[in-house]
Amino acid sequence: MRKLLFLLPGTTKKFHCGGLFAEQKTLALAQQLCAAEVVTYRQREPDKPYLPDLLQQPHLDDVIFVVSWGFDVPKLVKKLTQYPVIYHAHSSEYGFRLPARIPIVTVSRNTLGYWGQRSPHTLLYYLPNEISPEFANLQCDREIDVLVHARKSSSYLLNQLIPALKPKVNVQVIDGFVDSLAELFNRSKVYLYDSAEYWAVQGVTEGFGLQPLEAMACGCQVFSSVNHGLSDYLDPGFNCQKIAGCSTAFDVQRILRTVQNYQPPSGIEPLLLEYRKDNILRRLGMILTELNEFFDHQRASSNDIAPLNLQRIVGLRLHTLVYKVKKKLLNP
Numbered sequence: 428m429r430k431l432l433f434l435l436p437g438t439t440k441k442f443h444c445g446g447l448f449a450e451q452k453t454l455a456l457a458q459q460l461c462a463a464e465v466v467t468y469r470q471r472e473p474d475k476p477y478l479p480d481l482l483q484q485p486h487l488d489d490v491i492f493v494v495s496w497g498f499d500v501p502k503l504v505k506k507l508t509q510y511p512v513i514y515h516a517h518s519s520e521y522g523f524r525l526p527a528r529i530p531i532v533t534v535s536r537n538t539l540g541y542w543g544q545r546s547p548h549t550l551l552y553y554l555p556n557e558i559s560p561e562f563a564n565l566q567c568d569r570e571i572d573v574l575v576h577a578r579k580s581s582s583y584l585l586n587q588l589i590p591a592l593k594p595k596v597n598v599q600v601i602d603g604f605v606d607s608l609a610e611l612f613n614r615s616k617v618y619l620y621d622s623a624e625y626w627a628v629q630g631v632t633e634g635f636g637l638q639p640l641e642a643m644a645c646g647c648q649v650f651s652s653v654n655h656g657l658s659d660y661l662d663p664g665f666n667c668q669k670i671a672g673c674s675t676a677f678d679v680q681r682i683l684r685t686v687q688n689y690q691p692p693s694g695i696e697p698l699l700l701e702y703r704k705d706n707i708l709r710r711l712g713m714i715l716t717e718l719n720e721f722f723d724h725q726r727a728s729s730n731d732i733a734p735l736n737l738q739r740i741v742g743l744r745l746h747t748l749v750y751k752v753k754k755k756l757l758n759p
Contacts, residue, residue, distance in 0.1 A: 428719055429511065430462040433493045434478060434503060436469035445637060446517050449534070449556050450495050453515065453711075456557065456704070460712050466492075468503070482506070491722065497521045497631065504529065511722040516542060517634030518626075519655075525549065527732070528725060530718055534635045535656035541632075548732045550721060552714045555659075556635050558702040561609040564646035564691055572596035572686045574615035574647070576638060581624035581652075587675050588619070595679070596686050608638070612645035616689040617682055621670045623654040633657055639667070644699055646691035650682060660702075666692050 433454050436442055457463040468478035481487070487510060494503045495515040501523045504512060514525060516533045519541040525531065530550035533539040539553050573592055577585065577600055585600075592598050605611060612618065620639045626632055632655035639651045640660055649667040651657060663669040668681060700706060733739060 428461040428715060429722065430464075430490045431457050431493055431715075432464060432466045432476075432481075432490050433457075434466050434468055434495070436496055436499065437467050437472060438465065438475070439470070439472070446495065446634070449517065449635070449637070450515065452557050452559075453554075456708055456711055457715075459708060460715060468499075478506075491718065500525075511725070513718065518631040519634070520631045524736075530721065532714060535659045537632070537656045537658055538634060547735050550718070552710075552717075554707065554710055554714060555702050556637060557704055557707050558637070558640060558644055558699060559609075560704070561607075562612070562641040562644040563609075564644070565613045566646075567613040569614055569616045569646075569689065570597065571599045571611070571615040573598045573617045573619060573682065574611060574642075575600045575619045577602040579622040579625040580619075581621040581671070583624070583671055583675075584619060584621040588670075588678055591675050591679050592682060595683060608641065609645055612642045612647050615642075615645075615647050616686050618642035618647040618649050618651075619670060619682075620649065620651040622657075623652040626654060635659075640699075640702065643667070643692050643695050648685050648689065648692055650678070650685075660698060666695065666698065 433450060435447065435450060438447065438451070454463055454465060464476070466476045466478050466481060471477045491511045491513055492503075492507050493513050493515050494500050494507075495517065497518055498521065500514060500521070504525065512529045514529055514531045516531050516538050519538045525546060527546065527548045530552065531542050531546065532552045532554050533542060534554065534556050536553060539551060542549065542551055573596055575584065575589060575598065589598060589600065599611075599615070601611070618639065620636070620642075622633050622636065634656050636655075636657040639649045639657060642649050643666065649661070650670040651661055651667055652670055653661050653663060661667045668685070670678060672678060672681070
């Protein structure tokens, strides 16, 4: 099995974000199945290979480059035209297209559907992010009524809903890094998450949305937006509630009722099995086996499937139009 080289701009604090941490988790899982390591490309780091140096070396026949940093993907793909490449897709809507030679592994079914339409002749796979074992309901006392993470939260959540809730219940707003998010979730009854506005401004999608699922795993009742990757697992009315419903007063009413009658969400454990380590390792093993077979085949053959590009779409539409006109003329 080929060695996996995960391309990251860097791993120091200035690159810290959910995408980096998720990619590092995937690397750790991959290392249980094959050789894998991080390669940086924006900054040199003393304990990691640096991409410009690596590409000067021979003997890169048996590696697969894994690209994931959305805005950097097109230029990385251009540099790696002669090597096997996988795109590990988190968010979507970056606007680029990829050649069919590059398989795409997506972290959500939402992103899978995006690439299924955009790249219909590309190998596609679904590999969700892992929910770590520490995210579990420890049956703790829950002295925090409502927990909110300020980052990615909408102006409605921060400036209307939270001020309306604070006089009535114990609200804690996280604004920065915390040592143990799992511990905070286990101390909270309700978790609020509203990222639709944030991602609309960014112009890309919520790739997965780990925190609402992690909160549910710890026993929180979740009020959330249901944009993009969140729709993979959130089921409003059944395992969560849709936030920003009708009015601030209506949200306050529902949240207060949930706090006063708190019960952990039901039926969560079967849902979580899809995102736990054992299932992801099983899926990753199958995906890597198929990808190695694909790259073996790619060496000995050329792609003979016509791409579904704009030119071909226009041609197909014109063909359909001509057919309809002919049919109407022959059968007035």
